[in-house]
Amino acid sequence: MTPGKKLEGLVAATVTPMTPDGQINLSVIHKYVDYLVSEQNVKNVFVNGTTGEGLSLNIQERKQLAEEWVCQGKEKLDHVIIHVGALSLPESQELARHAAAIGASGIAVIAPFFFKPTNKNELTAFLQKVASEAPAVPFYYYHIPSLTGVKIRVEELLGGIKEQIPTFQGVKFSDTDLLDLAQCINKNEREQFAFLYGVDEQLLSALAIGADGAVGSTYNYLGRKTNLMLQAFAKPDLALAQKYQFLTGEFLNFVSKLGFGVAQTKAVITFVSGIPMGPPRLPLVDVSEEFIIKAKDKLDSIVWPDGD
Ligand SMILES: CC(=O)N[C@H](C=O)[C@@H](O)[C@H](O)[C@H](O)CO
Numbered sequence: 001m002t003p004g005k006k007l008e009g010l011v012a013a014t015v016t017p018m019t020p021d022g023q024i025n026l027s028v029i030h031k032y033v034d035y036l037v038s039e040q041n042v043k044n045v046f047v048n049g050t051t052g053e054g055l056s057l058n059i060q061e062r063k064q065l066a067e068e069w070v071c072q073g074k075e076k077l078d079h080v081i082i083h084v085g086a087l088s089l090p091e092s093q094e095l096a097r098h099a100a101a102i103g104a105s106g107i108a109v110i111a112p113f114f115f116k117p118t119n120k121n122e123l124t125a126f127l128q129k130v131a132s133e134a135p136a137v138p139f140y141y142y143h144i145p146s147l148t149g150v151k152i153r154v155e156e157l158l159g160g161i162k163e164q165i166p167t168f169q170g171v172k173f174s175d176t177d178l179l180d181l182a183q184c185i186n187k188n189e190r191e192q193f194a195f196l197y198g199v200d201e202q203l204l205s206a207l208a209i210g211a212d213g214a215v216g217s218t219y220n221y222l223g224r225k226t227n228l229m230l231q232a233f234a235k236p237d238l239a240l241a242q243k244y245q246f247l248t249g250e251f252l253n254f255v256s257k258l259g260f261g262v263a264q265t266k267a268v269i270t271f272v273s274g275i276p277m278g279p280p281r282l283p284l285v286d287v288s289e290e291f292i293i294k295a296k297d298k299l300d301s302i303v304w305p306d307g308d
């Protein structure tokens with residue numbers, strides 16, 4: 001891992017591999033790291049988040065997964081970010097201390113979503129109590145209002161945040177409100193905070209407004225293609241960048257009509273990587289064989305600009 005390096009580019013939101021009987025399967029994480037680096041050209045991971053079913057795991061499982069990712073990623077990955085958000089403040093604090101102790105490169109926290117903070121001060125107070133348990137670890141707020149129901153705008157949250165949370169380093173922004181994202185970037189010089197976008201099908205629009213990179217589930221299997229989009233955007237070759245966004249979007253548009261979530265993501269990574277990611281945990285249910293056939297056919301049918 002590379003301490004101090006700014007988080008940018010692509011970050012894969014990892015799935016949690018499980019055995020057919022629903023136990024976490026640590027044994028394949030070693031292969032998963034090698035696959036991301038060599039096949040997808042992705043060197044950052046976000047562990048135990050939405051895609052990782054972090055909120056469906058117990059504390060012990062979350063710690064074991066964090067340890068395995070940090071250990072396997074030590075020589076191979078740039079950043080291993082551990083999501084430590086929880087409904088219970090002491091549990092979140094315990095996970096933050098644990099992430100610090102094992103040498104994670106960052107921690108992230110979602111807004112508590114049963115009893116919800118109703119304003120910026122309440123949310124900041126919660127985040128501060130978690131962040132201060134890991135005083136040397138970069139802290140990221142994970143904004144995902146579609147799932148948490150906490151709609152406090154990030155632009156508002158960021159005002160004065162560094163004074164309250166000295167380790168504050170950036171935001172994983174999983175919302176379609178690009179006005180909010182733009183105002184965040186406009187007010188908080190990019191050198192100071194990292195803004196990682198989390199709606200993969202719209203990443204190009206977020207890059208145009210100044211996002212530093214992206215955290216998402218699709219970079220597990222479309223990482224190499226999305227990296228080519230980032231390169232085209234940087235060149236700049238906007239037409240080529242658009243072509244990549246159109247094509248990744250074509251796949252996501254197709255599967256979203258079939259019903260697309262974490263279970264489906266696990267199935268797609270399994271057939272693309274050959275690494276068995278297993279079923280999701282209830283309340284999520286495993287995919288049908290029909291989904292796998294259709295998704296695979298769709299992915300195989302796409303003709304990419306790089307000739308693949
Ligand atoms: C709700 C959700 O899981 N969002 C992910 C990250 O934030 C995304 O990576 C999506 O999985 C992706 O954009 C596909 O819709």
Ligand SMILES: CC(=O)C(=O)O
Nearest residue numbers: 013049050051216217
């Ligand atoms: C997408 C993402 O960052 C997550 O699964 O948590």
